[in-house]
Amino acid sequence: MQYNVIVIGSGPGGYVAAIRCAQLGMKTAVIEKYDTLGGTCLNVGCIPSKALLDSSEHFYNAAHTFKEHGIDISEPKVNLVQMISRKAGVVKANVDGIAFLMKKNKIDVLKGVGSFVDKNTIKVTASDGKETSYTTEKVIIATGSKPTPLPFAPFDKKRIISSTEALELKEVPKHMIVVGGGVIGMELGSVYARIGSKVTIVEFLDSLVGTMDGTMGKELQKATKKLGMDFYLGHKVTSVENKGKEVVLKAEPRNGGAVIELKGDYCLVCVGRRPYTDGLGLDKVGIELDRGKIVVDDHLKTKVDNIYALGDVVRGAMLAHKAEEEGVMVAELLAGQKPHINYLLIPGVVYTWPEVASVGYTEEQLKEQGRAYKVGSFPYKALGRARASMDLDGLVKILADKTTDEILGVHIIGARAADMIAAGVVAMEYRASAEDVARMSHAHPTYMEAVKEACLAATANRPIHL
Amino acid sequence: MAQQVKVPTVGESITEVTIANWLKKDGDMVKMDEVIAELESDKATFELTAPQAGVLKIAKAKGEVVPIGTVICEIAEGGGAATVSKPTPTKEIKTETPSTQPMKATGAIKEMKVPAVGESITEVTISTWLKKEGDFVKLDEILAEVESDKATFELPAEANGILRIVAKEKTTLPIGGLICKIEVTEGGVPAAATSAPKETSTSQPATTSVSYAAGTPSPAAAKILDEKGIASNQVAGNGVGGRITKEDAVKAQATAPAKDTKAAPALSPPVITSGGSRNERREKMTSIRKTIAKRLVAVKNETAMLTTFNEVDMKPVMDLRSRYKDQFKEKYGVGLGFMSFFTKAVCVALKDFPAVNASIDKDEIVYHDYCDVSVAVSTPRGLVVPVIRNAESLSMNQVEAEIVRLATRARDGKLSIEEMTGGTFTITNGGVFGSMLSTPIINAPQSAILGMHNIVERAVVQKGEIVVRPIMYLALSYDHRIVDGRESVSFLVRVKELLEDPGRLILGV
Numbered sequence: 001m002q003y004n005v006i007v008i009g010s011g012p013g014g015y016v017a018a019i020r021c022a023q024l025g026m027k028t029a030v031i032e033k034y035d036t037l038g039g040t041c042l043n044v045g046c047i048p049s050k051a052l053l054d055s056s057e058h059f060y061n062a063a064h065t066f067k068e069h070g071i072d073i074s075e076p077k078v079n080l081v082q083m084i085s086r087k088a089g090v091v092k093a094n095v096d097g098i099a100f101l102m103k104k105n106k107i108d109v110l111k112g113v114g115s116f117v118d119k120n121t122i123k124v125t126a127s128d129g130k131e132t133s134y135t136t137e138k139v140i141i142a143t144g145s146k147p148t149p150l151p152f153a154p155f156d157k158k159r160i161i162s163s164t165e166a167l168e169l170k171e172v173p174k175h176m177i178v179v180g181g182g183v184i185g186m187e188l189g190s191v192y193a194r195i196g197s198k199v200t201i202v203e204f205l206d207s208l209v210g211t212m213d214g215t216m217g218k219e220l221q222k223a224t225k226k227l228g229m230d231f232y233l234g235h236k237v238t239s240v241e242n243k244g245k246e247v248v249l250k251a252e253p254r255n256g257g258a259v260i261e262l263k264g265d266y267c268l269v270c271v272g273r274r275p276y277t278d279g280l281g282l283d284k285v286g287i288e289l290d291r292g293k294i295v296v297d298d299h300l301k302t303k304v305d306n307i308y309a310l311g312d313v314v315r316g317a318m319l320a321h322k323a324e325e326e327g328v329m330v331a332e333l334l335a336g337q338k339p340h341i342n343y344l345l346i347p348g349v350v351y352t353w354p355e356v357a358s359v360g361y362t363e364e365q366l367k368e369q370g371r372a373y374k375v376g377s378f379p380y381k382a383l384g385r386a387r388a389s390m391d392l393d394g395l396v397k398i399l400a401d402k403t404t405d406e407i408l409g410v411h412i413i414g415a416r417a418a419d420m421i422a423a424g425v426v427a428m429e430y431r432a433s434a435e436d437v438a439r440m441s442h443a444h445p446t447y448m449e450a451v452k453e454a455c456l457a458a459t460a461n462r463p464i465h466l
Numbered sequence: 467m468a469q470q471v472k473v474p475t476v477g478e479s480i481t482e483v484t485i486a487n488w489l490k491k492d493g494d495m496v497k498m499d500e501v502i503a504e505l506e507s508d509k510a511t512f513e514l515t516a517p518q519a520g521v522l523k524i525a526k527a528k529g530e531v532v533p534i535g536t537v538i539c540e541i542a543e544g545g546g547a548a549t550v551s552k553p554t555p556t557k558e559i560k561t562e563t564p565s566t567q568p569m570k571a572t573g574a575i576k577e578m579k580v581p582a583v584g585e586s587i588t589e590v591t592i593s594t595w596l597k598k599e600g601d602f603v604k605l606d607e608i609l610a611e612v613e614s615d616k617a618t619f620e621l622p623a624e625a626n627g628i629l630r631i632v633a634k635e636k637t638t639l640p641i642g643g644l645i646c647k648i649e650v651t652e653g654g655v656p657a658a659a660t661s662a663p664k665e666t667s668t669s670q671p672a673t674t675s676v677s678y679a680a681g682t683p684s685p686a687a688a689k690i691l692d693e694k695g696i697a698s699n700q701v702a703g704n705g706v707g708g709r710i711t712k713e714d715a716v717k718a719q720a721t722a723p724a725k726d727t728k729a730a731p732a733l734s735p736p737v738i739t740s741g742g743s744r745n746e747r748r749e750k751m752t753s754i755r756k757t758i759a760k761r762l763v764a765v766k767n768e769t770a771m772l773t774t775f776n777e778v779d780m781k782p783v784m785d786l787r788s789r790y791k792d793q794f795k796e797k798y799g800v801g802l803g804f805m806s807f808f809t810k811a812v813c814v815a816l817k818d819f820p821a822v823n824a825s826i827d828k829d830e831i832v833y834h835d836y837c838d839v840s841v842a843v844s845t846p847r848g849l850v851v852p853v854i855r856n857a858e859s860l861s862m863n864q865v866e867a868e869i870v871r872l873a874t875r876a877r878d879g880k881l882s883i884e885e886m887t888g889g890t891f892t893i894t895n896g897g898v899f900g901s902m903l904s905t906p907i908i909n910a911p912q913s914a915i916l917g918m919h920n921i922v923e924r925a926v927v928q929k930g931e932i933v934v935r936p937i938m939y940l941a942l943s944y945d946h947r948i949v950d951g952r953e954s955v956s957f958l959v960r961v962k963e964l965l966e967d968p969g970r971l972i973l974g975v
Contacts, residue, residue, distance in 0.1 A: 336744055338692035340685065369600055371628075403573070403649070404678040430709060431679040 003029050003136040005334065006122050008114040008280070011039020013311030013323030014142030015098055020331035021140075022105035029134065030107055031114035031124055036095040037102065039144050040312075041320040044164040047094050049187055050351055051087040052167065056194040057353050060227075065390055078195045080172055087167065110134065115281035119304050123281075138306045140330055141294060142323065143280060145273040145312035150179065153240035153269070159247040160240055160267050163188060173197045175264035177249050179237050181208040183350045185270035186220065190352045193227040200230040200262055202237055202251050209350055213362035213411040215377075215397055220413060223354050223393040232260060240267050275313045300330050308333075322346045345428050347421045354380075354394040357421035360409035360428050363399055372402035376434060376458025378450045380414045382465050385445035391415035396454040398434055405433035405459060416447045423451060434458035468542040469518050473505065473534050477883040480507045482533045484753045485526055489582040491642060492524040496541060503538070508757035509883045516541055528642065531753075575676060576625040576648040580612070580639050587614045591638045592645065599631045603648065610645070627651045632681065637697045644681075644699040680708030687715035694718065754848045765910045770946035773905040773917075776958045778965045779928075780921050780936040783807050786968055798863035804918075805841070806865040808893055810971055811964035812916060813837040813858040816891060819957040821949045823890050825911040831948055840889035840909055841869060843876040850876045851909055853889040893918065903939045913949055916961070917941035 004026035007018045014030055015037060021028040036043055062076040102109050112126040116139075123133045147162035149155050155162050166188045174197065178189040181203030193199040201208070207217035208231070221231060235251040238259070247267040252259045275292045282288075287302045287309075288295055294302060294309040301308050308330045311323030325341050332339040350356035366373045380386040380394040394414025400407050410424030427437050438455040442448050453463045473483055486506035490496050496516040503514040516522070520541040526532050580590050593613040597603050603623040610621045623629075627648040633639055683691055683698045687710045691698055694715075701718045703710040751759070765771065787802055794802040816823040816837050824833045837858040840851040852872035857865060875881045892909040897920040906917040917940065924937040940962065944954045964970050 338689055340688050340692070342685070370602065371600060401678070406678055429685050430705075431682045433679075436706075 001120065001135045001137050003027050003108075003134060005029075005138045005140060005331075006031060006110075006114070006134060006136040007140045007142055008122070009039060009142035009144055009311075009313075010037040010098065010109070011142060011144045011311065011323065012041045012320040013144070013327045014039065014140070015101070015327075016324045017140050017142060017310065017327030017331050018107045019101060019105050020328045021334065022107050024331060024335040026331075026334065028105075028107045029110050029136070030102065031110045031112065031122065033111075033113045035111075036091075037098040037109065038091075038095045039142075042094045042098065043091060044167060046320055048087050048091050048167045049163070049184075049191070051090040052083060052191050053187065053351050053353070055083045055086065056191045060194040060353075068390070078172055080169065080195070083195075084168060084170075113279050115279055116284040117281070119285045119306055138308065138334055140327075141277075141280065141302075141307065141309035141313060142311050142327070143276050143313050144323075145318055146276045147269070148272045148274045150237065150240060150269055150271060152238075153267075155269065156242055159242040159265070160269060163268070163270060166192075166266075166268050169266070173264070173266045175200070176266045176268055177202065177247065177262050177264040178268045178270060179240070179249070180270035180272070181205070181210075181231070181233070182270060182272070183209060183348075185268065186224065187351050188268060188270065189229060190224055190227060193224065193229050194353075198228065198230075198264075200232065200264070202232045202235050202249065202262070204234070204236055204254070206234045208233070209356060212348060212350075212356065212358050213397065213409065214364055215395070216356050216358060216411055216413050219393070219395060220350070220352060220354075220356055223413070224352060226393075232262075235260065240269075273312065273318055277313060299333055300326055316343060317346060317348065319346065319348065342429065345425050347425055349418045349421065351418060354391065354414045355417040356413045357417040357424075358409065358411040359421055359424045360407070361399060362409060362411070363397075366399060366408060371408070373408060374400045374402050374405075374434075374458050376400070376454045376456065376461070376463075378453035378457055378463055378466060380447075380450060382453075383445075383447065383450050385447055385449065386415065388445065389415065396420075396450040398451070398454040398458040400434040400455075400458045405435055406431055407434055407437070407455075407458075410451070412451070414447065414450070420448055420451060423448060435460075468523070468540045469520070470537045471502075471514070471517060471539045471541060473532055473536050473538055474512075474514075475534055476505070476507055476512055477509065477887075480509065480534065480883075482531050483507045483512075484531050485528050485538065486511060487582075487588055488524060488528050488642060490522050491579060491582070492522060494522045496520065496522050506753050507883070508753050509886055510881060511879055514538075518543065528640065572650045572652050574650040575630075576627065576650050578609075578621070578624050578645045578648065580641050580643045580645060582641050587641065589638050589640045589643075590614045592633050592635050595631060595635055597629050599629060601629045602651070603627065603629045612645075621645065623648060625650045630678070632699050633697055638695075639697055639699070643697065677707035679706075681710060682708075683710040683715060684712055686712040690715035691718060752848065754850075758848055761910060762907055765908050769908060769910070771908055771943055772946055773941050773943040774951075774955050774958055775903070775942075776940045776962050778938045778940055778962050779926065780804075780938050780965070782968055783965055784921075784936060794863065798867070800863055800866045800870060802862070803866060803869075805869050805893070805895070806862040807965060807968065807971075808916070808918060808961075809839055809841075809854065809857050809865050809869075810862060811961045812839060812891060812893060814964055814971065814974060815957050815960040817858065818960055819953045821953050822914045822944065822957045824913055824948055825890070826913070826945070826948055827911070834890040836890070838888050838890045840892040840912070841872065842892060842894035842909075843873050845876050845879065850881060850886060851889065851892060852876055852881055852885050853887070855888070892916070895919075897921065897938065903941065905941055906943045908943055908945055914942055914944040914954065914957075916958075917943070 005021045005028045007014045007030045010030050010032040018028050018030045059076060059078055066073060110124045112124040114122050114124050117123050117133060121133055121135050123131055125131050153160055157165050163184050172195055173192055176192050176197045176199050178185045178199060178201045181201045185201060186208060189199045189201055207214060208220050209217050232251060234254045236254055237249060237251045239250045241248045246263050246265055249262045249267055250259055285304050287304060293315055294313050296302055296309050296314045300310050310326035310330055312318040316322055329339045329341055345359055347357055347359040377395050377397040381392045386392055397411040398407060399409035407427055412420055434455040438452055438459050442452040453465060457463045483505040485503060487504040490502045496502055498516055498519045500516050501513045502516050502522060505512045505514055518541055520543040523540040523542060526538040532538060591613045592610055594611045597609045603609060605626050606622045608620045609623050612619055612621050625648045627650040630647040630649060632644050632646050681698050681703055696718050698710055701710050701714055704714050705711040791802045820833050824831050836856050839854045839857040841854060842849055842851050854865060854868050889912060891912055892915040894906050894915060895918040896904050897918050901919050903919055904917050906915045908915050919939045921936045921938045923934050925932050926935045940958060942954055942958045
């Protein structure tokens with residue numbers, strides 16, 4: 001065998017698995033079909049979208065809040081070409097970083113499309129058609145996911161676009177219609193809303209970011225409405241048509257009523273992502289799919305003894321950090337260790353501004369479980385730090401067990417929520433009670449004080465600053 | 467009145483016993499003469515019965531080694547108020563009218579432990595949880611399927627309430643190990659409210675102070691414990707509220723009987739060459755194993771042991787056996803094996819060379835005018851050596867029958883100490899495992915041991931011609947302090963002659 005492990009896919013799940021395998025002494029290779037490493041996250045996902053979110057946030061502040069801060073500038077203008085090219089620089093720095101990490105850990109990078117010949121042999125087809133086969137003891141499939149199109153309106157990449165194209169637009173859309181009020185739709189929608197586009201969200205469910213706690217969706221809607229975003233919740237999109245210079249979308253309310261017709265210059269479709277296994281040759285090794293996902297056991301092992309799969313291509317949330325945890329877990333399992341992942345405590349984050357982040361159970365889930373719980377919340381408005389930065393939108397919501405006071409869920413919408421949620425994960429991993437957190441010193445003035453205050457509220461409804 | 471139960475005197479020379487297993491749990495109601503525990507000495511396992519009926523209060527935990535006479539438990543007379551883990555009849559009385567009150571936590575927590583599921587079963591594995599963490603469960607509802615090495619059984623809820631799983635699926639727990647907790651609730655249960663929760667809540671106030679997080683391992687601790695194969699409920703948490711810290715996990719050692727306990731793989735330098743398993747297992751030595759080890763080393767150190775060899779042409783015995791084995795079986799109901807030939811031959815030879823049948827007691831040599839032949843039997847728990855009493859006066863079929871009886875009892879772990887003590891000479895048969903030749907170790911305080919080996923067709927010279935004969939090598943290890951070379955070698959030659967001409971056994975010549 002040429003390798004102990006071959007990892008197919010170099011996204012955050014794949015490259016992390018490869019590095020951890022290499023750290024554990026395994027001879028490791030990673031296969032990537034694109035020119036750059038890093039997968040969706042680094043190339044067309046998390047990193048570029050955050051780059052644009054920050055640029056658009058700066059623009060928004062320059063246009064709207066600098067004056068109040070006492071900074072007088074002439075009216076700022078969007079240079080979208082520069083924004084996109086700066087984003088490209090950020091992406092390049094990151095993917096180069098991954099290439100460096102591969103080299104540092106002596107991981108071979110095999111460029112091309114990987115597919116199974118048998119369970120120990122992987123054929124790599126390079127872009128020039130050249131085929132090379134490699135043998136390996138173990139295989140880790142980390143091929144990730146692709147945006148799902150609407151069944152009746154495939155991506156034409158001109159007017160009907162996916163998140164990938166939305167990161168490369170040449171002009172600021174006049175009216176961007178976003179199908180799907182989930183994480184990706186809200187993030188990219190808010191980017192363009194902040195740089196001056198009219199953005200309309202059409203969502204099938206009755207709330208935004210539907211998998212999160214209901215309060216988060218409501219608060220996010222309030223906050224993004226201030227950017228001028230329009231919402232059609234509970235609407236089912238029935239058709240999207242590219243009319244050349246414009247795109248026309250029709251949707252009908254789920255509860256009956258008149259069909260609406262929206263006209264815009266771009267329609268961004270963010271209705272989900274599908275696991276990507278095309279060309280892998282799974283039939284060669286007898287691996288089955290369940291609704292597109294590779295079926296794995298609790299140890300991420302497929303039906304075939306030496307083949308593992310992780311990240312977006314298996315069950316669970318499609319999140320980079322979930323894939324990273326799984327990458328570490330598989331590598332350590334291969335080394336005979338016994339790592340754990342507590343999937344309940346994988347945080348979810350939405351990079352809008354204000355940001356949304358959560359971990360643990362939502363209030364809706366607790367209700368469904370019939371669990372006796374308490375709620376404590378604290379608004380950013382009452383926070384000195386938030387007032388200083390004029391980030392007054394948002395709140396922290398703590399859910400705790402009614403009898404034991406154990407924290408069951410932490411939900412934050414507001415400035416820096418994405419960074420703050422780590423504290424919630426730590427608290428919940430150690431099964432802290434709300435009072436435990438409330439009795440820990442939190443530096444002043446910080447956004448994190450809102451977490452402490454919300455815990456005080458959850459403990460016995462005794463926040464200090466409310 | 468509480469009666470103290472002490473470790474009974476179980477035999478001479480036994481000074482301490484290990485509590486192998488509690489068959490009853492702390493707080494259980496026990497009946498008089500009911501078996502409440504299994505005690506293990508270095509020689510055998512005994513059952514401990516309750517001297518009176520009452521509530522059991524355990525003083526010494528499973529696995530503890532205690533001297534004879536130690537109080538290991540108390541039995542308090544009467545008393546229904548107890549932390550009874552199995553639902554007792556009184557708890558199963560259903561109230562006629564279902565409660566209409568809203569569900570209300572009583573604050574009590576019912577700890578559910580692994581029940582004693584049968585003799586000889588020391589641990590069980592949680593195979594499947596049928597209920598989820600946080601589920602509301604009703605009294606007697608099946609929560610999980612539990613597997614022992616013998617059978618699978620169902621675990622019914624011992625109270626109404628919210629399930630808090632402690633032992634995850636695939637965890638192996640000893641009898642008495644904590645499986646789950648039920649946060650006892652009252653009312654709100656559709657048509658199934660019973661009197662049980664109330665009763666439990668009033669009788670178990672002590673457990674309410676236990677933190678919900680007690681025994682929760684930190685993420686790093688969980689990984690370490692899993693790699694060591696230790697269930698988190700076997701570790702005392704020193705973190706806040708009884709949480710298990712990384713340090714607790716690092717220091718934790720598996721308690722007996724921890725099967726499949728895996729040592730954490732060395733983290734540095736992690737050299738993986740083939741991807742094959744690098745696991746090691748550590749098991750605590752059983753009392754029997756420790757005794758075997760101690761005694762074998764003692765014999766090596768304290769005797770002047772050496773071994774003499776000879777070979778036996780087994781053809782005559784084999785011919786005789788094949789000719790009569792069916793008739794023998796029919797008449798006596800027991801098979802005719804080689805052991806009876808060897809035993810009888812040894813008895814004849816021992817009469818001729820009494821020193822081989824003797825033992826040393828301080829400054830005296832004890833000669834035995836009888837032949838109590840010990841027979842080494844391999845059992846899953848280790849080597850045991852039951853004794854055929856007065857083998858010299860037994861007929862062949864009696865010897866065979868006795869061997870079958872002793873071997874069966876040995877494999878079932880039911881040999882009594884009497885059946886294993888005494889013995890003036892030992893026969894061990896490594897041939898059953900394919901041994902060609904070995905040097906057995908004397909079974910002290912005996913002075914000699916005969917080693918039998920496999921029977922192999924070899925070319926031998928008889929009457930000037932090379933012929934093929936089934937040959938067995940014999941080995942006699944003996945204590946040179948009292949057995950001289952002349953005696954030992956002559957003894958072995960005598961055994962050889964008797965076996966090569968079985969007629970001499972009858973005639974005694």
